[in-house]
Amino acid sequence: MSKPDTPADSPPPCPARVVVGYMRRDGWAVPVYGEPDPAPATAHVVAAPSVASSPADAHAAGGNPHFERLGGLPVIERLVDCFYARMDSLPEAATIRAMHGPDLAPVKAVLVRYLTEWTGGPQAYSAERGHPRLRRKHLPFSIGPAERDAWMQCMSGALDEIVADPELKDQLTRAFAKTADFIRNDKGSSHDHHPR
Numbered sequence: 001m002s003k004p005d006t007p008a009d010s011p012p013p014c015p016a017r018v019v020v021g022y023m024r025r026d027g028w029a030v031p032v033y034g035e036p037d038p039a040p041a042t043a044h045v046v047a048a049p050s051v052a053s054s055p056a057d058a059h060a061a062g063g064n065p066h067f068e069r070l071g072g073l074p075v076i077e078r079l080v081d082c083f084y085a086r087m088d089s090l091p092e093a094a095t096i097r098a099m100h101g102p103d104l105a106p107v108k109a110v111l112v113r114y115l116t117e118w119t120g121g122p123q124a125y126s127a128e129r130g131h132p133r134l135r136r137k138h139l140p141f142s143i144g145p146a147e148r149d150a151w152m153q154c155m156s157g158a159l160d161e162i163v164a165d166p167e168l169k170d171q172l173t174r175a176f177a178k179t180a181d182f183i184r185n186d187k188g189s190s191h192d193h194h195p196r
Contacts, residue, residue: 064119064120065120066119066120066168066171066172067119067120067121068120069165069168070119070163070168073112073116073121075162075163076112076115076116076119076121077112078162079115079158079159079162079163080108080111080112080115080158081108082157082158082161082162083111083154083155083157083158084104084107084108084154086153086154086157086158087100087154088104090150090153090154092149092150092153093150093151093153093154095146095147095150096147096150096151096154099141110125110129113125113128113129114132119172134179134183135182135183135185138183138185139185141185142185143183143184143185143186144185144186145184145186147184148180148181148183148184151180152176152177152180155173155176155180156173156176159172159173159176
């Protein structure tokens, strides 16, 4: 006859674990597990990372001034239009263009909101979509050095066309290059901490 469980005999509860993303392994999307957020997403919205390389840089500059220095939303919209026009037309960008649907309007709108916040403008992106989790959102696509370089070619050309201030253009180019490299998910990526 078995005795009833008592609190002392009960195993400790298993911690709750949820899928927080996926990584590619041998052609498969393998779930990555982590702890659930302790509070609902609506309780606290975390702003998207900004073009400032660190919170100290943003603080030293009196916040993130890039949005105002660029000229605000109209200039960001022109930058995004120019970026996607290059992606549509450059043969070197055919691979990354194929990662998008035929209608670019929805992805353009998302990029405008993201860049607005990233450059220090209103936080519409985070309020609508939460933390960007750029690497996680790009895991379904194969992104290596060639894709990174094609993306940067489109963005560098757009910056050359839209941004007249050389210092601002240099800051943005360096920040975009860092982000583009961070999104790489090929086997040789320095961000690949998972064994294959």
